[in-house]
Amino acid sequence: MRHVLITFLLLFSTLYSKDFYEGDPLVKKAVYAFYNYEFDRAVIILTDAREKYPDHPGVHLIWVAARWVRSLANDPVEDANTMLESDLALIQPVYEALVERFEYDQTYQLYRGSALGLSARVTLGKKQWLRTLYRAFKGFTIIGDVAEKSPEIKDAHLPIGIVEYYAGISNVFLKWAVELYGLDASREAGLNEMSKAANEGDWAWIEAKGILSFLYLWVEEEPIMAYKHSRDLVAHFPKNYYFNLLLLESMIRTDKIDESYTIIEDIENLSSDLTDRQKEWYFPYFNYEKALLTFHQKQYSNALELLNSAINSYTAELDIILGNAYLLQGMTYDKMNKRIEAKSSYKLCLDCNNFSSAMEKAKQYLKLPYQGK
Template structure:
């Protein structure tokens, strides 16, 4: 009887600690995705002192510090956070993998660290380094999957890497296959969908990635709106979730819904860290240019795109590419094909991973009127 009572006490204590840990982690993650970085880092630092062997916390700490520096001080300084984080955290994860070889969380978050390095390579268009970093991450994440195939958090990074690979050149795909990576777009999306609906932590990022894929590549705007709305509504402080949702509304020509949401979009470029304001303003101008273009207001869309192009400072260049693409089409419809071709060439430069790349190449060769008439 005394043994049974002791067992119940220990079980209750363990459940209480686990519940508190889960609650504290969820609060830190909520702060992270609502861009409350100081609060998030404070919570994670407290958690790390009490959970020294935890797999998730070091990864979240690096992510929060990186995002904080990125938005306040710029992308170059933010890269150092990731480089330093990898140097400091990799030995810890390798030790934990040796100590707990049956725990999939350590190889998952070690692999995810290399995924952050891949992001830097992507921003700098270092395609070979991207595949190498991605392959290192893929190796560890796949190890986690081999340990526990029902550990659904692994499907987000695997699906993301495989989708990027399926959209890459044949030479990049070949290198990826040498490292054991698949390049099937449909299967990659299925993995992301699995993580989106069944994972403990990566459902947020899975829906973010899927929103981006459906919006910009697969052109399934209804799915993009559904997924982006689920995360934008859950994390109203996250500006980029809001802008994904807003663009899905525009692409579906739900202009009244966009107008109701416009004050939230404006808030993000009027308030917050410097680099957030810069990026959100460019995205806001892009959405207004897209609305103007979709409503045949070509002079207005040209002016808005020119405003983006002339002052562009954002790390990733895809909005710049779309601005050139829309401006080129606007200018050509207004009658100046020679100027439009220059924009199409810039669109080709910046949109290599997007369907508009092929359309821009076609527009360089043939007038827009001929393309429209032949479809």
């Protein structure tokens, strides 16, 4: 499961560049529409931008990404990935020509590398491991060269940070491979690089803040840092359901209880605009967040009811929230003095076998009951 998450984040994180090229205002308009879940509007704008500004370095790849994510929100995953593969094949010769024409501008190489990386997401879905590794490595190699030759392109720090961080929590072989490439295979170095993109990036700051919020909540256990980044994201993209969920958990875990209820109302108002597939993904997340809040309010029966609903309706590919839901379920049972049920929940949490901090907590609470406040 961890491979799916990190690969997706790596491949989707370098889609943007400076507000410098002809057509940037139109592309920026589409990007903001995209992050506010206005997918149809974003695709229409980007289709128009591709025709008007074919030399723009990012418009072709951003168009592909927008069409793919729109399809994921409406269609079966297999259909979305088939379209992604077709669209990437369409833009590959476009980037080959652009790189040749603008050989001194490393931004075009950045997008070319990103397109190659995103193509690995297709082979990953087909479990074609060697092709996935080849495409991902080829794309990252190009991005790494861009970072070395053009350090002023701050957005390139994000994929480098993701690779360093992932290597830092992975096996010795992967650490060795990453260090052989000249990178620092550690969590600290990865967070530092991603923070540079979040604080200084021209476009990658959006994805960087989203990734950092995720990691600070569910891996690093630093909700104050998650609150800082998720608050910025919601301020810029108030209609983004996922960013609001990140902000909600960071508020709950930093004891901003009154503000949490306000965010819950905001999220409920956004729910009607989701597609059916998005509701399948996000409603279990939302129930988990509400369970976390009621747990903090010592309303254990209500928390358990919400957790059962979240777990039973969980369909998302990523199981980080599912693992945390099982963990919280076990903690709730412990507070209700139901030790047998609690241990069963902790074991189910461990079955997720992901890289979240919930795994270590579940091991701890299997040995000794949760007794926190």
